[in-house]
Amino acid sequence: MLYTDEFLEKLRMEGDPAPDRIIEELFKSSQIGSVNNLLKQLMYNDQEYPEALPDTIEFWLKDTAYCPEGVDLARIKNATDLFREHGIAITFLLSTSSLVNCYAARKGVKVLTFSYRLGQNAYRRIAETGQFVLQVMAPGGLEPGGQGIKSIQKVRLMHSAIRHLVQKTGRWDEEENGIPICQEDLLGTLLTFSIVIIDGLRHLGMKVTAKQAEDYLYFWKIVGIMLGVRKDIIPETMEEAIQLEKMIKKRHHGPSPEGIQMTRALLEFHADLIPGQMFDNIIPALIRETVGDDIADWMEVPHSNWQNLMKYKELMGFFLDSDYTGFFGSMVNTLGLALIKRQSLAMTDYEYTPFLIPTELRKVWGIDEKIV
Template sequence: MQKLKLYTDSFFDELRKREDPLADRAVFSLIQNPSLSSIINDWETIPDVLPEQFSKEITDFFKFYQDKSQEAERKVLEGAQTFFEEKGDLYLAMLGFYSLPYCYAFADGAEVLVRSNRIVDQIGERMGETSWFVMELFSPGAFFASKEAYLTCAKVRLIHAFSRFFIHSYAKDWDESYGKPVNQEDMLGTNLAFSFIVLRGLTKMGFTPSEKQQTDVLCYWKWVGELMGIDVTFWPETPKEAFELDRHIRKRHLKSSAAGQKLIQSLISFYEEAIPEPLIQTQVQGILRFFLGKEAADVLGLEKTGTYSGDLLGLMFSFLGWKNYGGKKGYSSIRRNLVQQQKERFGRVLEISIPVLNRT
């Protein structure tokens, strides 16, 4: 419970002013040397020997990951990977129906998201990349037995830094009251949405994770958060601390915004067009409203379309998991299914790449 004393407005006002200097310096150098982004995108893992043409800023950035890979502890990370092996299909479902829309309800953070045309106009691809990101993070043996996930984290961290650069350089309508773009508080909140909010969604459906499972997942995302450039001083160690952190951020930022409502409408349109299951396709707003709760749903302007039971939704998502994977549900089956879906819909697997800018 030691973290609770840190969850104050004075601390979090400062977090809104803080970005990620290590990644920001690397991106500034990449913008000056666009061909280096292509080299990074061609990697499968971060190499032991970095290219000579890398600047000090880019080398320092990747040296961070080389050093962190020596600190990975199997006993700390394996529990969450086992949890994902058992609940991965439900975990991904909660990302789509709870975590992402929950982020949209926080007005200042939504201002960054809405300025990315891809998340509005190409939301299918953006969500596919998010799913791939999570699958890479939870690959059995990730971080301690295999190294690919370090590159995944590094790329997403650089993408965040590119977003900050473009907003600082070109977003004439950016209001300083939003805080710095992709700031430390917003990154903490997003990390919480990908961990604690998923656990809360499972609980709402009757699949309450044990205290150990919850702690394992929080511990895992502390590790991921550090790799993503988050100041984990403020990261919760227990479910109680996670609850209080979420409540504090919610109190500070949950409010209606045109940005949030534009994002949620884009998400709803995508689900209604892309989800083949009539059970879900015709009930998208109601399902979203159930998980988000009245306050966040009202902030996003979601319609009241009926009363939903957590147990019923749990049965529905479980049935869809059985339908997709049969009795072989597990990480390998989920990954195989995701690859097939993406190839059918987009003609390729939506792997994560950093921007490659054409300088003229």
């Protein structure tokens, strides 16, 4: 795939046609409130779909309830196996460096602060990101009827609803920013879920083979297609993905009030993640380690004394064994588990109820049902 500035600029004027049309029709017929309530059931019930949905959305849900044809199931399994091994660290990275990378995109981040739901409830947004990935990457998540597929459908419809609401305000500068949650921004976000995670794992000392990296990218290509990203624009290889990421960063990354605002909310969410003073200010240091100083400076991520230790991570055993041994490995594991507990509260507006961690992942990661 040859990516050019001209091609990427055209993608800024493309949304997700099929669900966008459905959402527009639902708003016109004043059905969106009841549909929103029914869609919440998608994540928590055992029936295929609620019965009372309008025909248009019911047909769309049934048509999109499967992976694309010809999916390589062996590659999907390789990716989910990597998640089984390093899922706690991946969840941690998604809630730190991946989000900061997204916030650094000056045009795309405007949607997050423009929308009341995303801008004013940043804590819940962070928690939803972790929940989405857990459901998508859990064993069987992409099988017919799996929670991952339902989660993808829900997110895709949410994107269309936000796209519609933002455009209808009359305060969105489409000529300057493109369509809200446009194809280029979806593509950039997909990279933060794939190659940014691979890079982050390696920064944290975890060994990821070239084959594992390619299969992890492939997994998120499939998820991207199901999320409404055009199949023909998604990179096929890590090499293509890295080049695309460089182009998008060059085109869009930089300081912005919105990016700083969202990053500040992120740091507040992670503040005091672990009680006591030992780990104070470690989150900003880990973010700087994984996103680089340029992005961290733009987003006003503070410096901390932990950065001095990061420089000597190799000498301190930061390259971890598969069981997360070593000081820094235990630290990342501890932070990740604490983060999952924090997310479980944010998802329910801080009423303590279980975060939906698939049973098999609980067993692999040694998470007690009574703890989270």
